[in-house]
Amino acid sequence: MTAGFPQFRTGKVLATAFTGTLSERHGTAVERIPTPQRLTDWLEIHGLPVESCSNAQLERARALREAIHAAATAAATQDVLPTTAVRLINDCSAQGWAAASLTPDGQRHWQLSPTPCVEDALSVIAADAISTIAGDRDGRLALCASSTCRAVFLDTSQSHTRKWCDMNTCGNRQKKARFRAHQTAKARPER
Numbered sequence: 001m002t003a004g005f006p007q008f009r010t011g012k013v014l015a016t017a018f019t020g021t022l023s024e025r026h027g028t029a030v031e032r033i034p035t036p037q038r039l040t041d042w043l044e045i046h047g048l049p050v051e052s053c054s055n056a057q058l059e060r061a062r063a064l065r066e067a068i069h070a071a072a073t074a075a076a077t078q079d080v081l082p083t084t085a086v087r088l089i090n091d092c093s094a095q096g097w098a099a100a101s102l103t104p105d106g107q108r109h110w111q112l113s114p115t116p117c118v119e120d121a122l123s124v125i126a127a128d129a130i131s132t133i134a135g136d137r138d139g140r141l142a143l144c145a146s147s148t149c150r151a152v153f154l155d156t157s158q159s160h161t162r163k164w165c166d167m168n169t170c171g172n173r174q175k176k177a178r179f180r181a182h183q184t185a186k187a188r189p190e191r
C-alpha cells in the first residue's frame with residue numbers, strides 16, 4: 001500500500017536516489033521511508049528485495065542514508081570527509097552479503113544472501129556510495145541549487161552545469177517562481 005505515503009523519487013544513481021528518500025532537508029523535510037514497509041518497497045523497486053524489515057533496521061538504513069548524504073556533500077564541496085560517516089558507510093558495506101551477477105540479457109543483477117535481509121541491501125547501497133564518492137563514475141557530485149533542498153546529485157552533463165537535483169521537482173518549482181515574479185512585474189503599473 002502506498003496510499004497516504006510520500007511518493008518515491010527516481011534516479012539513476014542508487015546512492016543518491018537513496019539519499020533522496022529524505023528531501024527538502026533545509027526546508028520542510030519530507031521523509032519518504034517513514035515505515036519499515038516503505039523501506040522494503042523502496043528496496044524492491046531498486047532491485048534489492050528483502051524478506052522483512054524491523055524498526056532497528058529502518059533506523060540503520062536512515063543512519064546510512066545520512067552518512068552518505070554527509071560524505072557526498074563533503075565530496076561535492078571538496079571538504080574533508082566526515083570520519084563517523086565514512087566509518088558507517090564502510091561498516092554497512094562490509095556487513096551484508098551481495099554478489100553481482102549477469103543476466104542472460106546483459107543486465108547486472110544483485111544476488112543477496114539466501115534469506116535476503118536489509119543488511120545485504122545496505123551493503124550494495126554503501127558500495128555504490130563508495131564508488132560514487134571515490135569518483136569511479138563519470139560525473140561530478142554537486143548540490144542542488146534550491147536553498148531548501150541542497151540534495152547531492154551526480155552531475156553527468158558534459159559541461160557540469162546541472163543546477164537541480166531533479167528537473168521535475170526543484171527545477172520546475174524554480175521555473176514557476178521565476179514565471180510568477182515576471183508576471184507580477186508586468187502587472188505592476190508604471191509610474
Ligand SMILES: [Zn+2]
Nearest residue numbers: 144149165170
Ligand atoms: Zn533539489
